[in-house]
Amino acid sequence: MKKHARMNRLRFVLTITSMFFFANSAFSQKYDPTIMSTVNALFDGMREGDSTKVRNAFALGCTMMSVPENPKDSIAIKKSSIEGFVKAVGKPHSEKWDEQIYKVNISVDGPMAIVWAPYKFFLGEKFSHCGVNVFTLIKINNAWKITSITDTRRKEGCL
Template sequence: MHPRTTLLLLALASSTSPALAQKAASETEAVKQTVTMFFDGMRRGDSTLVRRALAPGAVFHGIGGRPGQPPTLQIESITSFLKAVGTPHPEVWDERVQFERVLIDANLASVWAPYEFYLGSKFSHCGYDSFQLVKLADGWKIAHIIDTRRKEKCK
């Protein structure tokens, strides 16, 4: 191969890397914005905002159980959750997440996020949220949430 051709190919390859990095960063931010919208809706008691973050057919799971008993997988009703969010309650539901890891491949994203949950200003519990998101025609939507919950061994 001619040296100029090699240099041209290297220049083209190196010029696409920043573009790909920018696209990846913007997709990561878009995924985070969807998860943030979900929790902003919870804090505001706005079930419409929460619903906008969800994909059609979304599924919620929780890993629970009693101390000394094996863990159980619990299916959470989205309809009941949305109703509870939208029903006035005395304390703000404040789930504070940190985006520890966001992985994206094409139209699938996975978010791993430690959280602390507060009722108003009072600590309730902590754990990890795992979100699976899909990119649909109208943007990133949460398809699945599964979480752990505990009161001890939090930060």
């Protein structure tokens, strides 16, 4: 009798675990893949030095903020101009700007999406810094556009 009860418990646990796994997998696949296409186009444009490709990823009025590592344990938010960023990407530079994202999480509610992505940034082959990017995207005229980017920046403790 005990062996039968253990088998039933094991079946129950496996069934519940499988349900959570498959439900989570199904949910994570509901987002529109063009959300990541927009984010990837931004990074491709950065690597290629293509300011037009970078500009096309953004909506008009997009905001850009960074929270850099601060040795004084205080928060300093640095606001940047999208236009300044786009121009900087397009200026010739000796090293490729290579921002590599991983462990990406996407949440969507209708025409709005949030992309949370840890990253490592390299100038050519040399590591520069790491952190987390948070992108807010809005679907405008059937195209996902980045409306804001906020990131953290540090040199150590990368995921």
